Structure formats: C-alpha cells, structure tokens
Amino acid sequence: MTLRPLVLALSLLPALAAAGPENSLRPQARQEAAVATAPEDGDPKPEIASVAKGGDAANGEDEATGSEVQSVKVSEVPLPPPVREELDLSEAEQAACLAVLDLMRVTYTVSEPVIPGDDRDCGILRPVTVTEVAPGVALSPPATLRCPAAQALALWVRDFVQPAAARLSERGALTAIRNGSDYVCRRRNNATEGKLSEHAFGNALDVMGFDFSEGPNIPVEPREAQGSMAEAFQDAVRASACMEFTTVLGPGSNAAHDNHLHLDVIRRTRGWRLCEQGPGPEG
Known part of the structure; x- marks a missing residue:
C-alpha cells in the first residue's frame, strides 16, 4: 500500500481549517430592557x-x-391644602353668618386666626369667641368656634333649649350652658392616632350641663328610665339638637360621651346626620 494518498490528505488539513465562516460574529450577552418598579405599598x-x-x-x-x-x-x-383652609368661608359667607348672630343678639368677638405651628390641618381662619349664645344665656366658659358652629348653637338654644327650659318652672330661666370643650387640636375621643376631631377645626362644642336662675342645674348624664323632668329635658334638647347639628352624641353612645353632649357641624355626603339617642329601656 502506497503512503502517497495519506501524505496528501494530511497536507490539506490546515487549509480546510482556515476555510471556516469568515463572517461569523462572536456571541454577545443579551441586553435587557429597563422596567419601572411599581411600589407594592401604594406609595404615590x-x-x-x-x-x-x-x-x-x-x-x-x-x-x-x-x-x-x-x-x-x-x-x-x-399635598392637599390644610383642612382649615378647605373649611374657610369667603368674606361674603362670613359676613352673612355674622349678620345672623347679630340678628339673634349673640354676644361674640371676632378673634384672630388660630393657626397652630405644629399641625398643618388644625385651626380656624375666621374664628368667633361666643360669651352669650342668647340674651341672658352665657357660655361658661366662652367658646371659640367657626361661625357656622356658633350659628347652629344659637339657633338650637333659641328654638329648642329655651322653650324646653321654660317647662321647668321651678328652676327659673336658663342662665348658662356649660362648655366642656370647644376648639382644641386633637384626635377623636382624645386618641393618639386616627382622624382629627371636629373640635380641631372649631366645628364642635361639648355641652356638660345647663344652669338656671332659681333651681339646681341639670348636668348631662345617663338618665335611662328615671321618669324625671330632668330626664325629659335632657332627652328633648338632645333630640332637637340634630335639627341644627350634623352629629349629636351623648350618654349611651360610648363611655367617652357619658357626661356630655357632643355637637358638631361636620359636612357629610347628601346632608346625612348622625343622631345617636343612646339605648332605650328594656322591654
């Protein structure tokens, strides 16, 4: 067997190796598209x-x-505007509200704006401080409120509280309404967190009781089934308060309101009102 064909084949191997694809590209890493990361917790x-x-x-x-x-x-x-700015009245609205207070002979002073430095929402931009809610009927102590809350209070006292008090002839005339809390920057029920109370905007007043010229005062307290005129008076003024206020809470609503009536003028959808009268007698 001759070795010539084998030698010839071996001599051709370098040329065959050089004859590969001259234009082939070196493999490259695939470039990924950048994607926006959506927050899982709803962060804006x-x-x-x-x-x-x-x-x-x-x-x-x-x-x-x-x-x-x-x-x-x-x-x-x-950020949205502070709540005190959202609740602010225009010049014309404030003038109209003050005109109603003057017509009802409410004794008040126009106070300086209340703008706390440590809270962006609390405060009253056009407050009034009421000393007499009706002629001869003091607020004790005086209350600092937004004018709409002062107007609701004056209407309630004139149209409902004084007529009911007139039925208590042995006590004489109504002389004062005891103010437990008016404007104060705090959360509901004095909690450490949660929604701000309407007290924080001057929209609320806590009524602790009623004083009379001759007889004993009537404090707000649980009075279920007492069968007394004091109970009838408290029930009457509490029920009628929801004609002027959008929230009325008191004894029976919860433990925090057992010693006062909470009255406020919070704005709700479609004029809905929260009027809790407390539990009635069993049976």
Missing part, C-alpha cells in the same frame, strides 16, 4: 429602575465604559 412616589447603556442596571455601572447610570426622576405629588 414610585422609584424607577436605573438604566445603564450596555451595562447592568443592578450594579449601577456600565461594565464596558464605567459611565454613570442615567436615572429617571419622578415629580413629587403635591
């Missing part, structure tokens, strides 16, 4: 994933060039 200011040209968005640097990452900025969502 989502963070956006960093984008690096030809590099890794995770490490924040372009591996090939070392260039800085290009980040997308998101503008901050503006």
Whole structure:
C-alpha cells in the first residue's frame, strides 16, 4: 500500500481549517430592557429602575465604559391644602353668618386666626369667641368656634333649649350652658392616632350641663328610665339638637360621651346626620 494518498490528505488539513465562516460574529450577552418598579405599598412616589447603556442596571455601572447610570426622576405629588383652609368661608359667607348672630343678639368677638405651628390641618381662619349664645344665656366658659358652629348653637338654644327650659318652672330661666370643650387640636375621643376631631377645626362644642336662675342645674348624664323632668329635658334638647347639628352624641353612645353632649357641624355626603339617642329601656 502506497503512503502517497495519506501524505496528501494530511497536507490539506490546515487549509480546510482556515476555510471556516469568515463572517461569523462572536456571541454577545443579551441586553435587557429597563422596567419601572411599581411600589407594592401604594406609595404615590414610585422609584424607577436605573438604566445603564450596555451595562447592568443592578450594579449601577456600565461594565464596558464605567459611565454613570442615567436615572429617571419622578415629580413629587403635591399635598392637599390644610383642612382649615378647605373649611374657610369667603368674606361674603362670613359676613352673612355674622349678620345672623347679630340678628339673634349673640354676644361674640371676632378673634384672630388660630393657626397652630405644629399641625398643618388644625385651626380656624375666621374664628368667633361666643360669651352669650342668647340674651341672658352665657357660655361658661366662652367658646371659640367657626361661625357656622356658633350659628347652629344659637339657633338650637333659641328654638329648642329655651322653650324646653321654660317647662321647668321651678328652676327659673336658663342662665348658662356649660362648655366642656370647644376648639382644641386633637384626635377623636382624645386618641393618639386616627382622624382629627371636629373640635380641631372649631366645628364642635361639648355641652356638660345647663344652669338656671332659681333651681339646681341639670348636668348631662345617663338618665335611662328615671321618669324625671330632668330626664325629659335632657332627652328633648338632645333630640332637637340634630335639627341644627350634623352629629349629636351623648350618654349611651360610648363611655367617652357619658357626661356630655357632643355637637358638631361636620359636612357629610347628601346632608346625612348622625343622631345617636343612646339605648332605650328594656322591654
């Protein structure tokens, strides 16, 4: 057997190896598209994933060039106006409200705006301080309120409280309404968290009791089935309060209101009112 064909074949191997695909490309890593990361907790200011040209968005640097990452900025969502500003009356509305107080002979002074430095929502921009809610009927102590709350209080006293008090002939005329709380920047039921009370905007008053010229005062307290005129009076003024106020709470509503009537003029959808009369007698 001759060795010539084998030698010839071996001599051709380098040429065959050089005849591979001359234009083939070196494999390259696939470039992933940058995707915005949606916040899981509903934060209104989502963070956006960093984008690096030809590099890794995770490490924040372009591996090939070392260039800085290009980040997308998101503008901050503006805060709503403070609640005290949302509740503020116009000049014309305030003038009309004060005219009603003057017509009913309420004794009051126009106070300086109440704007606490440590809370963005509390306060009253056009407060009035009421000393007499009707002629001869004092607020003890005086109450600082928004004018709509003062107007509701004056109407209630004139149209309902004084006529009911006139039925208590042995006590004489109504002389004072005891004020337990008017404006104060706090949360509902004095809790450490949760929604602000309507007291925080000058929309609420806590009535602790009623004083008379001749007989004993009538404090607000649980009076289920007493069968007394004091109970009848308290029930009458409490029920009628919801004709002027949008919230009326008192004994029986919860333990926090067993010694006073909470009256406020919070705004609700479609004029809905919360008038809790407390539990009635069994049977």
